Amino acid sequence: MSTLKIAIQKSGRLNEDSIQILKDCGISINNGNDQLKAEASNFPLEVLYLRNSDIPQYLIDGVVDLAIVGDNLLVEKGKHIEVIQKLGFSKCKVSVAVPKTFEYNSIQDLAGLRIATSYPNTVNEYFNSFGLSVDIHQISGSVEIAPNIGLADAIVDIVSSGSTLFKNNLREVEVILKSEAVLAVSPKVSPEIQKHIDTLKFRIQSVLRARNSKYILMNVPNDKIDEIGKILPVLRSLTVLPLAQEGWSSVHSVIDKDTFWDVIDKLKEAGAEGILVCPIEKMVL
Numbered sequence: 001m002s003t004l005k006i007a008i009q010k011s012g013r014l015n016e017d018s019i020q021i022l023k024d025c026g027i028s029i030n031n032g033n034d035q036l037k038a039e040a041s042n043f044p045l046e047v048l049y050l051r052n053s054d055i056p057q058y059l060i061d062g063v064v065d066l067a068i069v070g071d072n073l074l075v076e077k078g079k080h081i082e083v084i085q086k087l088g089f090s091k092c093k094v095s096v097a098v099p100k101t102f103e104y105n106s107i108q109d110l111a112g113l114r115i116a117t118s119y120p121n122t123v124n125e126y127f128n129s130f131g132l133s134v135d136i137h138q139i140s141g142s143v144e145i146a147p148n149i150g151l152a153d154a155i156v157d158i159v160s161s162g163s164t165l166f167k168n169n170l171r172e173v174e175v176i177l178k179s180e181a182v183l184a185v186s187p188k189v190s191p192e193i194q195k196h197i198d199t200l201k202f203r204i205q206s207v208l209r210a211r212n213s214k215y216i217l218m219n220v221p222n223d224k225i226d227e228i229g230k231i232l233p234v235l236r237s238l239t240v241l242p243l244a245q246e247g248w249s250s251v252h253s254v255i256d257k258d259t260f261w262d263v264i265d266k267l268k269e270a271g272a273e274g275i276l277v278c279p280i281e282k283m284v285l
Ligand SMILES: Nc1ncnc2c1ncn2[C@@H]1O[C@H](COP(=O)(O)OP(=O)(O)OP(=O)(O)O)[C@@H](O)[C@H]1O
Pocket: 009, 010, 011, 012, 013, 014, 050, 051, 052, 053, 054, 069, 070, 071, 072, 073, 090, 091, 092, 158, 159, 160, 161, 179, 180, 181
């Protein structure tokens, strides 16, 4: 039987969340990440632990069928690789930053200057889109130090909280792109492998849906059920079960995890009592 080969980052920002999402899909991986290759015991899956920056080329070559990779790396090195699912973790930006003392008004101010970055193609393409050229200094890490040591006038690098920029007396002046971890597929997969990919993608989507949702249940006077129903966004229709106490029901639904506090206030105002909000393990549609 064919085995699906998936690449995940060996160590770094994506590693733990990548392993976690496979676990949440019910996949048990033998050997953890102590080895560079490991097999799943209950899914036709082989996990290859690789450098994030090498993953786009492995996908292009068909050495792996699937990968969890930072979307920014695909922009840099894998333009034509298909993304089949955004995964919602490792969210960051790729931004232009300059020293705080730099009098920056527009991108034109950087024309012809030295830009330090680990993402030369992204930088080139960005400046070209404004009809500008810059002098790119490619370095593989600690990019934020470059202006302080006289290596560059500005940088293009990953920004998340902004604290690395702040510590190095830099400020973000342009956001080139926004990125997160994605599930990306090789252009060379066979139909048999594609079936495994579809199965895994279905599981991942059920996990992500559950992560983004909460199960909510509450006691509601029967004459308020319609009003409560209008507040709750539902999958199909509300689940309503009679309570032992005459005139009351237990109402169940699923709500978005980011908006549940707003919804709860409205539910209380509308007469709901004893509201319980619970995590959801999986959500299969
Ligand atoms: N501070 C951050 N916050 C959120 N996401 C980040 C952050 N830094 C990097 N990322 C995302 O995680 C990916 C991996 O970053 P990380 O620093 O772990 O590895 P790397 O140095 O880019 O790659 P390699 O595995 O090749 O050494 C990046 O491509 C980006 O998508």
